[in-house]
Amino acid sequence: MLQRMFPRVLTFLISLSGAFAAVSSAQAQEVTFHKDIEPILQRSCQNCHRPGGVGPMPLVSYEQVAPYAGLIEYKTGLRDRAGAMPPWYMEKNIGIQDYKNDPSLSDEELAAISTWARTGTPKGNAADAPEPLVFDDSLKWAAGEPDLIVTTNSVTKLAGTADWWGEIDRVPVGLDEDRYVKSVEIVEVNDVDNQAGSGRETVGGRFIFHHMIWSTAQLDENGDRVDETVTSWPVHEVGRNPDIFDPDGGRLLRAGTYIYSDSVHLHSNGLDTTGHLEIGFRFHPKGYEPKYQRAILGLGNGVDISIAGNQDTQELHAYRALEEHTKIITFEPHLHAPGERMCLEAIWGYTVETLSCVGYDHNWVRGYAYEAESAPLLPKGTILHIVGYMNNTETNPNVPDPRNWQGSGNRSVTNMFIDLGMRVTMNDEQFQQEMEERRQKLNLGPNDHVIGCPLCLAPLVSPIDRFDRATSSQSD
Ligand code: HEC
Numbered sequence: 001m002l003q004r005m006f007p008r009v010l011t012f013l014i015s016l017s018g019a020f021a022a023v024s025s026a027q028a029q030e031v032t033f034h035k036d037i038e039p040i041l042q043r044s045c046q047n048c049h050r051p052g053g054v055g056p057m058p059l060v061s062y063e064q065v066a067p068y069a070g071l072i073e074y075k076t077g078l079r080d081r082a083g084a085m086p087p088w089y090m091e092k093n094i095g096i097q098d099y100k101n102d103p104s105l106s107d108e109e110l111a112a113i114s115t116w117a118r119t120g121t122p123k124g125n126a127a128d129a130p131e132p133l134v135f136d137d138s139l140k141w142a143a144g145e146p147d148l149i150v151t152t153n154s155v156t157k158l159a160g161t162a163d164w165w166g167e168i169d170r171v172p173v174g175l176d177e178d179r180y181v182k183s184v185e186i187v188e189v190n191d192v193d194n195q196a197g198s199g200r201e202t203v204g205g206r207f208i209f210h211h212m213i214w215s216t217a218q219l220d221e222n223g224d225r226v227d228e229t230v231t232s233w234p235v236h237e238v239g240r241n242p243d244i245f246d247p248d249g250g251r252l253l254r255a256g257t258y259i260y261s262d263s264v265h266l267h268s269n270g271l272d273t274t275g276h277l278e279i280g281f282r283f284h285p286k287g288y289e290p291k292y293q294r295a296i297l298g299l300g301n302g303v304d305i306s307i308a309g310n311q312d313t314q315e316l317h318a319y320r321a322l323e324e325h326t327k328i329i330t331f332e333p334h335l336h337a338p339g340e341r342m343c344l345e346a347i348w349g350y351t352v353e354t355l356s357c358v359g360y361d362h363n364w365v366r367g368y369a370y371e372a373e374s375a376p377l378l379p380k381g382t383i384l385h386i387v388g389y390m391n392n393t394e395t396n397p398n399v400p401d402p403r404n405w406q407g408s409g410n411r412s413v414t415n416m417f418i419d420l421g422m423r424v425t426m427n428d429e430q431f432q433q434e435m436e437e438r439r440q441k442l443n444l445g446p447n448d449h450v451i452g453c454p455l456c457l458a459p460l461v462s463p464i465d466r467f468d469r470a471t472s473s474q475s476d
Contacts, residue, residue: 054203080358082340082359084359091359094357099371152279155168172256181245181283190273204267208268233251291430295324299418301316303408305406305407307392322378325428326378329421336412338390346384346385348454377431379431439456
């Protein structure tokens, strides 16, 4: 027995001495708070985890961060799965990888956090620390200071009252000339004391607006919307990032219009709370005309969703053929509680490509904007395909009771399966030009491959003029 154990003890001792060697070499390049961790927190965490931010605790000073080291290692290590921090769930091993405002952490940064948490959270040398970030009100608007802020009338939601769903007062936008909008962002302002220690540390305890589906329009004498003046805007949902439209596809905010919403959902946050929404518009310069039209196409299934109880990895599928050449600006999975993942695929001829796959956490609503050089350029005829992966088991903490079958519907206990992403259409000439720019910018050669641009590397042939051919053969 002893004999048989001996080799194992020996290998254990050898590996132990190996570990000592690793530790002593690590000491030379110790991972410290000031040198390695603070820059990560500044870039990816402190916009929320700061005094008065939406995160439940500030992650600014060493004293604030160190006690959370283990939890930070765990939450960041979830990477793209529900519960991950920062709340950004793009999968890094498949599809397009260049997104605007991507706060996600690299493998090296994740490893640094892990090492730091497991080596006694060394503070390090204050001289290595980056300049502290200055938190001021400008951080209220993630997309930058708006040119126009429209404020809705205040509403009060009393503690412990049932959810409310309905129409809010219409308010004038206050514009006397039409303007094209670059980005729109909505912030809830209320009388909740959100400082640390106030007992209002969770998002559910901080806000009363769950979402608002809204448009702008002129109103007729009955208060109804005048059809030709309606512009619909991306839905507001708590926790949502700003919506930045394609620079060549600005959205029109018309003079003399009102904010109109007959679909606001309010919930009690546990305290009597009075609040309103501030809608921040950033404009294109006067005289700007959009080059591209907004693509209005539904991609999803809101009718016959069927999710069995106590079962994970259940797939939902939806397809849509593009009738125009299309550029995809954002990918925005919209699922409900059982949603765990969504993938977007483009099928063109023999080419079947995954454009993006993201994890999904129904506590967080995220839109993912492609970088200009990575936005998919898809020829008409392409079929867009989304796949939703549903986890209706007790391993999904967002599902209240996984024994239940779940179907389609608007309520949180029923389901949606939609890509709410933004897209623009283009004509032949614009499409060719966009692809040419892509070839130039990415310096594409014949052996390259770009995801999301099936024709980028197709050799350009000059169109054959059939009529000329026919006439010339006749004259032969
Ligand atoms: C967009 C805002 C936002 C960003 C960015 C963000 N967090 Fe959070 N964080 C939250 C909110 C809100 C919660 C609580 C709700 C939840 O867990 O989803 C939270 C929860 C946490 C928790 C769990 C706290 C607990 O007591 O359970 C940890 C740990 C954490 N965040 C660390 C981080 C780290 C580290 C980063 C950066 C790498 C980060 N967060 C980035 C908003 C954010």
